[in-house]
Every structure is written in C-alpha cells, then in structure tokens.
Amino acid sequence: MNDAQLLERLRARDPQAFEDLVRTHGARLLAVARRIVGNEDDARDVLQDACLSASRGIDGFAGGAKVSTWMHRIVVNAALMRLRSRRRRSEESIEELLPTFDATGAWAEAPATWEEPAHVMLEREETRARVRRCIEQLPESYRTVLVLRDIEDLDTDEAAELLGVTANAVKIRLHRARQALRTLLAEELGAGDPAVVGARAA
Numbered sequence: 001m002n003d004a005q006l007l008e009r010l011r012a013r014d015p016q017a018f019e020d021l022v023r024t025h026g027a028r029l030l031a032v033a034r035r036i037v038g039n040e041d042d043a044r045d046v047l048q049d050a051c052l053s054a055s056r057g058i059d060g061f062a063g064g065a066k067v068s069t070w071m072h073r074i075v076v077n078a079a080l081m082r083l084r085s086r087r088r089r090s091e092e093s094i095e096e097l098l099p100t101f102d103a104t105g106a107w108a109e110a111p112a113t114w115e116e117p118a119h120v121m122l123e124r125e126e127t128r129a130r131v132r133r134c135i136e137q138l139p140e141s142y143r144t145v146l147v148l149r150d151i152e153d154l155d156t157d158e159a160a161e162l163l164g165v166t167a168n169a170v171k172i173r174l175h176r177a178r179q180a181l182r183t184l185l186a187e188e189l190g191a192g193d194p195a196v197v198g199a200r201a202a
Contacts, residue, residue, distance in 0.1 A: 134188050
C-alpha cells in the first residue's frame with residue numbers, strides 16, 4: 001500500500017488505516033518520543049496523543065510530505081508538549097561536563113576526540129544502550145535540542161520554532177549539549193574503547 005492509498009483511507013476515517021500506520025511506523029515513532037521525553041511510559045502516552053491529534057487533523061494534511069514524515073512531526077510536537085506540561089523545576093547544571101581552560105586559555109584537560117556523531121553510534125548495537133543512557137543524563141533543555149538536531153535531523157530554524165526559542169539559543173544549547181555528551185561518553189565508554197575512540201557528538 002502506497003502513501004496515497006493510506007492517506008485516502010485515513011481521510012475516509014478507516015479505523016484500520018491508523019492501525020496500519022502505527023503497526024508500520026510505531027516502533028520508530030515511539031523511539032522518537034522516548035528520546036525526547038526520556039521514559040517509556042510518557043513516550044507511549046505521547047504516541048497515543050499524537051495518533052489522536054493526527055486523527056483530528058487528517059483533513060488538514062495536504063499530502064505534500066510522506067504520511068510517516070507528517071506523523072513524525074506530530075509525535076515531536078506531542079513530546080514537546082508533554083515536556084512543557086511537566087511541573088517546572090530547576091534543571092541540573094552541566095558546567096562540570098564542559099571543557100575547562102587554564103589561565104593561558106589552553107585546555108585544562110585534553111577533551112576526548114570522537115570520529116562519529118551520536119546518531120551513528122546509536123545505530124551500532126554494542127554501544128546503543130550506553131549512548132542512550134548518556135543522552136538521557138543530559139538536562140531536559142539540552143537533551144531535547146540534541147535529539148531534535150542530531151538524532152531527528154531537524155535544522156536549526158525548525159528546532160527553534162518547535163522549542164519556541166531563537167535559532168541562536170538552539171546553536172548555543174546544542175554546542176554545550178555536544179560538549180557535555182562528549183564528557184559523558186568518555187566516562188561511559190572509555191577513551192580507550194576502540195569501538196568509540198574518536199566518535200564526535202558534533
């Protein structure tokens with residue numbers, strides 16, 4: 001079944017159509033939600049909310065993108081809404097995870113160097129769980145921007161629009177999140193691990 005046929009069935013409110021959509025793309029959509037909200041229970045609620053939103057908004061979908069791409073955006077939005085609905089609390093600082101410099105401006109300690117970005121490392125079975133744990137340790141605002149830009153591959157302006165911040169704020173958070181993730185990866189994976197030496201979160 002192609003996208004046009006699926007879209008026609010969705011617009012006709014065929015109850016089996018959404019089941020087919022979730023069956024085909026549900027695992028990836030759930031993974032998207034989990035990376036943003038940080039836990040399985042909330043991720044499942046997000047996916048359910050996204051399906052309801054998609055059902056209500058299907059008539060407004062022009063079909064200019066793939067149905068799966070449309071659903072992906074709805075899941076990202078639902079996940080971000082879930083984050084906003086959580087009680088506001090102060091986030092942990094990531095200062096201790098960022099590089100430090102001596103009085104001359106040189107590195108106080110040489111940072112770990114990585115050859116591969118986080119999303120590539122996530123594709124490798126042997127490191128996936130550990131990389132995911134490191135990403136989940138980042139404070140929410142940093143984890144979210146890292147996921148949107150480096151994992152979900154949104155551009156800076158798209159991420160800024162979704163997060164309700166400026167593009168410059170996204171760039172700053174992303175830079176700091178990548179630095180913090182690099183420190184966490186070095187601690188978790190070990191600078192001498194041949195599978196990950198050189199992997200760069202940028």
